[in-house]
Amino acid sequence: MSKQINVALIGNPNTGKTSVFNALTGLNQKVGNYPGITVEKKEGICKLPRGVKAHIIDLPGTYSLNASSLDENVVIELLLNKNDKDYPDVAVVVSDVENLKRNLLLFTQIKDLEIPTILAINMSDRMAYKGISLDIAYLEEELKTKIALISTRKNTGIDELKELITNYKDLSVKPCLQASEIEPTYFNDLRKAFPNQLLYKLWLVITQDVNFGKTDRQTFEAVEDFKTKSKADLKRLQQKETIKRYQFINETLKAGQTIDLKSAKDLRIKLDRILTHKVWGYVIFAFILLLIFQAIYDWSSVPMDFIDSSFASLSEWVKDTLPEGAFTNLLAEGIISGLGGIVIFIPQIAFLFLFISILEESGYMSRVVFLMDRVMRRFGLSGKSVVPLISGTACAIPAIMAARNIESWKERLITILVTPFTTCSARLPVYLIIIALVIPEGRILGLSYQALTLMLLYLIGFGAAVGSAWILNKVLKIKSKSFFVVEMPNYKMPLVKNVALTVLEKTKAFVFGAGKIILAISIVLWFLASYGPGEDFNNAENIVSEQVASENLTEDELHQRIESHKLEHSFIGIAGHAIEPAIRPLGYDWKIGIAIVSSFAAREVFVGTLATIYSVGSDEEETIKNRMAGEVNPILGGPLFNFASGISLLLFYAFAMQCMSTLAIVKRETNTWKWPILQLVIMSTFAYIVALVAFQVLK
Amino acid sequence: MTLAELKRGQRGIIVDVSSIHIPLKLLEMGCLPGNMVELVQAAPFADPMYLNINGSHLAIRKETAIHIIIETVHE
Numbered sequence: 001m002s003k004q005i006n007v008a009l010i011g012n013p014n015t016g017k018t019s020v021f022n023a024l025t026g027l028n029q030k031v032g033n034y035p036g037i038t039v040e041k042k043e044g045i046c047k048l049p050r051g052v053k054a055h056i057i058d059l060p061g062t063y064s065l066n067a068s069s070l071d072e073n074v075v076i077e078l079l080l081n082k083n084d085k086d087y088p089d090v091a092v093v094v095s096d097v098e099n100l101k102r103n104l105l106l107f108t109q110i111k112d113l114e115i116p117t118i119l120a121i122n123m124s125d126r127m128a129y130k131g132i133s134l135d136i137a138y139l140e141e142e143l144k145t146k147i148a149l150i151s152t153r154k155n156t157g158i159d160e161l162k163e164l165i166t167n168y169k170d171l172s173v174k175p176c177l178q179a180s181e182i183e184p185t186y187f188n189d190l191r192k193a194f195p196n197q198l199l200y201k202l203w204l205v206i207t208q209d210v211n212f213g214k215t216d217r218q219t220f221e222a223v224e225d226f227k228t229k230s231k232a233d234l235k236r237l238q239q240k241e242t243i244k245r246y247q248f249i250n251e252t253l254k255a256g257q258t259i260d261l262k263s264a265k266d267l268r269i270k271l272d273r274i275l276t277h278k279v280w281g282y283v284i285f286a287f288i289l290l291l292i293f294q295a296i297y298d299w300s301s302v303p304m305d306f307i308d309s310s311f312a313s314l315s316e317w318v319k320d321t322l323p324e325g326a327f328t329n330l331l332a333e334g335i336i337s338g339l340g341g342i343v344i345f346i347p348q349i350a351f352l353f354l355f356i357s358i359l360e361e362s363g364y365m366s367r368v369v370f371l372m373d374r375v376m377r378r379f380g381l382s383g384k385s386v387v388p389l390i391s392g393t394a395c396a397i398p399a400i401m402a403a404r405n406i407e408s409w410k411e412r413l414i415t416i417l418v419t420p421f422t423t424c425s426a427r428l429p430v431y432l433i434i435i436a437l438v439i440p441e442g443r444i445l446g447l448s449y450q451a452l453t454l455m456l457l458y459l460i461g462f463g464a465a466v467g468s469a470w471i472l473n474k475v476l477k478i479k480s481k482s483f484f485v486v487e488m489p490n491y492k493m494p495l496v497k498n499v500a501l502t503v504l505e506k507t508k509a510f511v512f513g514a515g516k517i518i519l520a521i522s523i524v525l526w527f528l529a530s531y532g533p534g535e536d537f538n539n540a541e542n543i544v545s546e547q548v549a550s551e552n553l554t555e556d557e558l559h560q561r562i563e564s565h566k567l568e569h570s571f572i573g574i575a576g577h578a579i580e581p582a583i584r585p586l587g588y589d590w591k592i593g594i595a596i597v598s599s600f601a602a603r604e605v606f607v608g609t610l611a612t613i614y615s616v617g618s619d620e621e622e623t624i625k626n627r628m629a630g631e632v633n634p635i636l637g638g639p640l641f642n643f644a645s646g647i648s649l650l651l652f653y654a655f656a657m658q659c660m661s662t663l664a665i666v667k668r669e670t671n672t673w674k675w676p677i678l679q680l681v682i683m684s685t686f687a688y689i690v691a692l693v694a695f696q697v698l699k
Numbered sequence: 700m701t702l703a704e705l706k707r708g709q710r711g712i713i714v715d716v717s718s719i720h721i722p723l724k725l726l727e728m729g730c731l732p733g734n735m736v737e738l739v740q741a742a743p744f745a746d747p748m749y750l751n752i753n754g755s756h757l758a759i760r761k762e763t764a765i766h767i768i769i770e771t772v773h774e
Contacts, residue, residue: 014714014748063724063727063728064723064724064727066723066727067726068722068723068724098754099754099755101729101753101754101755102728102729102753102754102755105727230720235718235719236724238723238726239718239723239726239731242723242726242727242731243731243732246729263764267758269739272739272740273740276740276742276749277740278743366758369758370742370747370749370758371742373742373747373758373760374742374743374744374746374747383747383758407722433722483722483725483759483760483762483763484747484758484759484760484763485722485725485728485757485758485759485763486726486747486757486758486759487728487755487756487757488739488749488757489756489758490756558713593768
């Protein structure tokens with residue numbers, strides 16, 4: 001048995017690094033987190049020629065080894081730590097043939113770390129189109145490496161890359177230039193002070209921002225005594241270093257690369273003329289958003305109805321088939337109903353992630369960043385805040401993490417604080433079921449009222465996010481240097497495999513992540529609803545029979561009365577009645593109250609909770625929606641879910657901060673409990689007031 | 700003149716960048732003295748600016764562009 005080869009994929013963003021990772025590992029991959037931080041860690045296994053296996057790790061995209069974000073810092077921490085179990089035996093630098101010059105900067109830095117390095121030049125299918133030709137033998141010689149010309153789109157060159165990885169021991173570990181020549185005395189002193197350390201490694205440790213992590217603390221502290229340069233001097237040196245590297249790269253490419261501009265075609269210019277146009281750019285962006293919402297609503301209704309009725313039948317089947325008893329009831333009423341409440345949203349969540357990943361993959365998202373920057377800045381946000389705000393429509397957790405590429409701390413903090421206002425997929429279940437109950441069917445200009453209501457709720461979410469950003473921008477007194485650099489990548493046809501994998505993986509994460517919470521809450525709720533203290537619950541049969549003795553009820557009606565009496569006096573009923581005074585002015589009964597309270601764990605619990613509460617004691621096979629439509633307001637009479645209480649609920653869910661996972665992420669990203677607690681209190685109070693006003697005005 | 704004054708479709712050569720005001724990341728993306736820069740597209744009010752620097756396409760704000768000194772190229 002030979003040991004696995006550790007391979008690290010490193011590269012600039014937008015070079016198709018993840019496509020290379022997918023091509024090497026196929027479905028043999030797993031996504032997790034780096035210990036202690038929320039940076040996504042992708043790793044997988046790849047079978048190489050001659051029975052060798054490789055453990056591949058897809059490192060976060062970075063432009064250089066000088067980290068300016070938490071994600072980039074992961075790359076440096078790994079490459080500087082030889083004792084890490086993932087420390088690469090070989091590094092594969094993935095680059096884009098059209099941006100070779102810039103991509104090689106990172107390559108020369110990796111070479112300086114004396115790690116065996118392969119240069120994978122991706123998108124080679126574009127070479128003819130762009131009039132690029134490369135002298136591979138010359139480049140391999142100058143860059144002291146082996147080159148694999150690959151195209152993940154055309155699926156070429158992957159076998160050659162695997163072959164190179166297998167033979168990694170033949171790779172040179174010599175740097176391709178002497179960066180220390182920029183200031184020989186300084187680097188000589190450094191070398192003398194730490195003779196056993198790699199010079200470039202020392203230099204990286206000195207120049208990294210210590211805020212980021214624990215990069216070889218010991219070395220760093222030892223270096224502190226030696227350090228004779230001010231921050232400004234160091235930065236000047238870094239600039240000199242960068243110039244030196246580019247000189248080398250420019251010279252190498254002058255001889256090793258020819259670009260025939262006459263035969264080059266450029267789709268980018270034509271597309272950008274329209275897509276980033278001062279007027280049309282915005283019109284097209286609005287149109288794309290509208291299309292997405294209409295699609296999510298219309299396309300997913302068929303599979304959703306199917307799932308809803310399937311779960312209702314399954315629950316019925318379990319009740320009929322298994323022997324009667326507490327376990328059967330728990331299974332049928334608690335677990336299956338609760339799970340149905342989450343599985344039903346898979347179609348919509350999958351569609352949402354599909355659109356977001358297409359926007360990202362195609363390169364269009366960067367154009368949106370460019371278009372929106374000036375508008376967003378007025379509200380104290382950055383153009384880059386658009387990415388969190390749009391991906392917040394899927395889930396606030398990855399969205400808040402996406403705020404990491406915002407360079408200014410104030411803009412980033414405001415983005416983090418307001419992102420939970422955007423309508424995340426967990427709100428969708430609540431919206432959909434309430435819209436279906438209280439908004440009439442029918443169409444205007446081909447758009448259904450229900451879809452328009454949903455669109456309006458999304459707009460309210462964005463409006464709340466932007467409005468509160470504006471207030472925060474005025475209130476927060478944070479001085480932070482703001483700068484803004486965003487790459488405008490080439491337009492690309494999204495790769496089906498990449499999009500499919502993203503959708504699959506994100507949907508899975510959502511279902512399992514939320515599924516666990518929902519399952520647990522469903523079980524707890526079922527117990528609380530099925531048992532109760534005192535006479536009123538345990539002696540319900542006799543009490544109800546006596547009360548209604550004169551009413552001449554059928555057996556079914558009597559049974560119904562007994563069950564609802566039991567539910568009212570169960571543990572959950574008692575708790576629900578306790579909070580009822582607070583929510584009655586909003587138009588809700590105690591059952592909705594319980595659902596709202598349990599939603600503070602996660603919003604999507606709402607539907608599952610109501611499903612569990614309503615199905616306890618109900619015998620008939622019914623969908624969640626029908627059960628809710630049948631509920632009657634105990635005080636006002638009429639359907640419990642009417643226009644006024646429905647709108648009030650929609651608005652409450654639009655504004656309230658009900659997601660423990662989001663609060664935990666905000667705490668991690670801002671490093672204090674102050675911000676998540678403020679979010680929880682302010683958002684939820686605001687939600688209560690708005691819902692109250694809405695119900696009182698509309699009722 | 701500064702990069703902020705560049706018109707759409709015009710090209711220039713970067714002469715100097717004030718390293719205190721310019722983030723290292725921008726330098727690493729190719730914004731260095733001697734490199735060619737072209738304004739590809741400007742958002743409303745010419746801010747941010749969509750540039751082609753040394754073959755790299757990127758967008759920066761006007762407030763950053765005023766710290767980059769260029770010389771226009773006449774073609």
